[in-house]
Amino acid sequence: MRDIKVISVGGSIIAPETLDIDFLRAFRTTITDYLKNDSDRKLILVCGGGSPARTYQRAFREITAELSERKERSEFDQAQDWIGIAATRLNAELIKHLFWEYCPVQVITDPSSISLFHGRVLLAAGWKPGRSTDYVAVLLAEKFQADTLINLSNIPKVYSADPKKNADAKPIDRISWKKFGELVGDAWIPGKNVPFDPVATEYAAKIHIEVIVAAGRDLENLNRILTDSSFEGTVIGPD
Numbered sequence: 001m002r003d004i005k006v007i008s009v010g011g012s013i014i015a016p017e018t019l020d021i022d023f024l025r026a027f028r029t030t031i032t033d034y035l036k037n038d039s040d041r042k043l044i045l046v047c048g049g050g051s052p053a054r055t056y057q058r059a060f061r062e063i064t065a066e067l068s069e070r071k072e073r074s075e076f077d078q079a080q081d082w083i084g085i086a087a088t089r090l091n092a093e094l095i096k097h098l099f100w101e102y103c104p105v106q107v108i109t110d111p112s113s114i115s116l117f118h119g120r121v122l123l124a125a126g127w128k129p130g131r132s133t134d135y136v137a138v139l140l141a142e143k144f145q146a147d148t149l150i151n152l153s154n155i156p157k158v159y160s161a162d163p164k165k166n167a168d169a170k171p172i173d174r175i176s177w178k179k180f181g182e183l184v185g186d187a188w189i190p191g192k193n194v195p196f197d198p199v200a201t202e203y204a205a206k207i208h209i210e211v212i213v214a215a216g217r218d219l220e221n222l223n224r225i226l227t228d229s230s231f232e233g234t235v236i237g238p239d
């Protein structure tokens, strides 16, 4: 039976500061064990940009802030987005090669152009400005009719408010896209750190998909999600 799942692997767990090699080693083991246990299983892994995206975007902002020639603000945003996209593609390239036995095709950088799933793992990265890898993950889940979209980042659950700013913030087990949209707002900010970005949220709500937000480093929990056992995390879904 066909079994395709999409995992949006947040840059915050691939490269929180520098590359997290221990995490990548353990992630490779978890994923290959999962694939070995059933030959019908396929995965789409979409990689975020993490620290390199933010470091390079910041460098661009700092240097250009000192220049007298001014670009339009939208051009600055686009430039930062392209820098972030390059970081997502570098991370995806590394992970693609870690799964060489399962991933025979190039990293997907344009989710609108792919229609066939060769091999058992597909790697994808950033596409174009004003989007995020979360958005790419939603598009690919829709295109390949994936049964689950898992969003792995450095937060274990969605909270009712930002826990760093609000001590009363409560973890949420299940939330509708409408309520989640109210939490994340609708502004696009390059490099913004939210559990699922506003553009992806809008599209996910439109196509009535379900997304599981979970702690990326908890690989036992990831295995429970992948194998339909009870897990820690937040399900965001239709009302």
Ligand code: UTP
Binding pocket: 009, 010, 011, 012, 013, 047, 048, 049, 050, 051, 053, 080, 081, 082, 083, 084, 085, 088, 125, 126, 127, 128, 129, 130, 131, 132, 133, 134, 136, 152, 153, 189, 190, 191, 192, 193, 194
């Ligand atoms: P992401 O936001 O997808 O990676 O891309 P991340 O922030 O590392 O992942 P999370 O938040 O941990 O899940 C990094 C940056 O690259 C640009 C954006 O500026 C984004 O903030 N980007 C990425 C795009 O402009 N378009 C894309 O399709 C993907």
